[in-house]
Amino acid sequence: DVKVTQSSRYLVKRTGEKVFLECVQDMDHENMFWYRQDPGLGLRLIYFSYDVKMKEKGDIPEGYSVSREKKERFSLILESASTNQTSMYLCASARGTGDTDTQYFGPGTRLTVL
Amino acid sequence: GQNIDQPTEMTATEGAIVQINCTYQTSGFNGLFWYQQHAGEAPTFLSYNVLDGLEEKGRFSSFLSRSKGYSYLLLKELQMKDSASYLCAVTDSNYQLIWGAGTKLIIKP
Numbered sequence: 450d451v452k453v454t455q456s457s458r459y460l461v462k463r464t465g466e467k468v469f470l471e472c473v474q475d476m477d478h479e480n481m482f483w484y485r486q487d488p489g490l491g492l493r494l495i496y497f498s499y500d501v502k503m504k505e506k507g508d509i510p511e512g513y514s515v516s517r518e519k520k521e522r523f524s525l526i527l528e529s530a531s532t533n534q535t536s537m538y539l540c541a542s543a544r545g546t547g548d549t550d551t552q553y554f555g556p557g558t559r560l561t562v563l
Numbered sequence: 564g565q566n567i568d569q570p571t572e573m574t575a576t577e578g579a580i581v582q583i584n585c586t587y588q589t590s591g592f593n594g595l596f597w598y599q600q601h602a603g604e605a606p607t608f609l610s611y612n613v614l615d616g617l618e619e620k621g622r623f624s625s626f627l628s629r630s631k632g633y634s635y636l637l638l639k640e641l642q643m644k645d646s647a648s649y650l651c652a653v654t655d656s657n658y659q660l661i662w663g664a665g666t667k668l669i670i671k672p
Binding site for chain 2: 453487490492493494518541551552553554555556557
């Protein structure tokens with residue numbers, strides 16, 4: 450079974466703090482993704498990576514950056530957290546980006562920025 | 564723009580059948596996914612359709628009509644544990660996943 454883990458289930462930070470969200474997958478998947486999920490909205494793609502040290506902007510990259518130094522690990526960084534970044538953050542991995550590649554999700558991190 | 568529409572919420576009775584619809588308008592089409600998401604948990608994969616027709620998997624079936632930009636997820640013999648949100652997602656011409664906002668399904672005894 451694919452396993453995707455995220456460093457924290459719940460996180461509370463203050464405005465202006467730097468926040469690191471870590472994601473690790475154990476299936477040697479090429480592709481990894483960071484989404485945020487807010488009530489009434491679909492999953493929105495922040496960044497994705499199709500290889501080590503490679504990254505691509507998604508639909509809402511502003512205020513975020515990412516790092517992929519190892520194949521199994523994909524980090525999301527909030528350089529200076531703001532209250533509008535309070536959300537559920539979901540990491541996913543997939544074998545490829547072909548039309549049949551299912552994304553497998555981690556349990557999510559619920560971030561609250563005060 | 565790209566758009567996926569699903570009902571926001573549906574209610575059904577335990578043991579019954581429910582159909583959750585999804586319509587989409589995307590730049591190209593390379594497949595449609597259905598995911599299940601229980602409250603506070605991650606989405607989990609349910610089904611994938613790329614050709615027209617019905618795919619059956621136990622109590623769950625998924626249908627696709629590409630010409631109509633339409634899919635539905637059919638859940639039979641509903642159980643209380645089926646209470647969850649059901650997410651429709653379409654892979655566009657760039658193989659990017661476009662997500663619907665999800666349908667919250669409430670099962671009543």
